[in-house]
Amino acid sequence: MKKLLYTLLMALYLIPNLTQAQELVGSVGSMWSYPVVYQYSEEVTWYFDLSGTTLAENEDVYIWIWSPSEPDAGNWENSSEFAHLSYEGNFIWSFTLTPTEYFSMSAEDIAASAGFWFRLKDLTGSKQTEVANMPYTPIDSFFTADEMMRSYPTEATLDGGLSILFNSNLVDGFADATSVHMHSGMNTWAILQEYQSWLPEIVEKTKLKDMGDGFYKMDLIPSEYYNDIPEGFIMENITFLFVKDDWAGTSPELVIYAAEYIPPPPPEFRFFPLQISQKDFLQISRINNETGINTLIYTITAGSTEINGEFSGNMDEIKGFIDLPTLLEGIPNLTEIQVLVVDNQGNTIIDTTLPLKTLD
DSSP, rough: OOHHHHHHHHHHSSSSSTTSOOEEEEOOOOEEEESOOTTTSSSSEEEEEOTSHHHHHOOOOOOEEESOOOOOTTTTTTGGGGOOEEEEEEEEEEEEEOOHHHHHHHHHHTSSSSSEEEEEOOOOOEEEEEEEEEOOOOOOOGSSOOOEEEESSOOOOOOSSSEEEEEEGGTOOOOOOOOOEEEEEETTTTTTEOOOOOOOHHHHTBOEEETTTTTTEEOOOHHEEEOOOOOTTOOOOEEEEEEETTEEEEEEOEEEEOOOOOOOOOOEEEEEEESSSSSSSEEEESOOOOTTEEEEEEEETTTEEEEEEEEOOOSSSSEEEEEEEHTTTTTTTOEEEEEEETEEEETTEEEOOOEEEEEO
16 A cells, blocks of 8 residues: 555655646556457557547657656656657557566566556646556466366457466476477367467467466467458357467367357348338338348249349348339239249248239
8 A cells, every 4th residue: 555655656756846837637547458468578469448538549658666666767848759659540549578688677577566557648747647557467376276278358358358377387298399389279269269270370379478387378369360250240159279389289178268248130021111002112120130131032923924133232231112103003902912022042031922002
């Protein structure tokens, strides 16, 4: 507690010329890192959401950090380029560093510090955020936990970072591994990222980082790591196993489940209008379509006449109009039509008879 109070007091003490005109732009919003978890000697990118501040989109933003050390000391009014953040879009800025190098401190000294305390600012310091603290998740407990695998977070998201720790000491035959790789698939092997030892780029992509003493780590973002993900894909799990060298050994099959999600609403098919005559246009539409459904194919049977066509759209909606007055011209005394609609994967959406109103 004393260390935290000291750090906050230093935040106020170290800012020069507080009496001069300076604008507080607001608080830093969400903060996260990639990799999700990391050692202090490992390169990491911090992300900052500044959408709740008055900073302009794509404005030059710098970090002024004083704990665990103050790399840009003395440069409040003219920040160094090494403290410059990168703009990622949508009011998200990022900063890449290796903590032990950036703070010129050992991992042990950083761990013993009060943490990462900072403000974000413009070049001259005329604009600044409130004091913020970048969260850090230590992973030391894994090294003594007697667990084969641990993931951060415990539940994966499609677009979020995922760090997977592996203790190969708990799997027979991994003791002399020269490399460890991940052979995996989303939704129980439905979308694969196989370990293919004869392809150098795949060897590198699937390789875990060696943390020493038989411990390894894989960092990935599922939507970037896996290829050919269909539109509207909903991740349920990542199923995987770890592979020693060129398939010299494997771990048991492991699973990380996806974070809870809100299921999409069920598909809804509609005719409009509900009552039609031979002189009306018939609208066919379907909303909330399943993954991969983008076309409706219709067959209308009117007596001995058969009319075929299709409408294209997307998962949100597929919609089109059928010109009944033109298509049924010259067919007298129709009282009904048969309508069959299937999707582009051959599933029957509806097969029904529509009565036709008789016009005076």
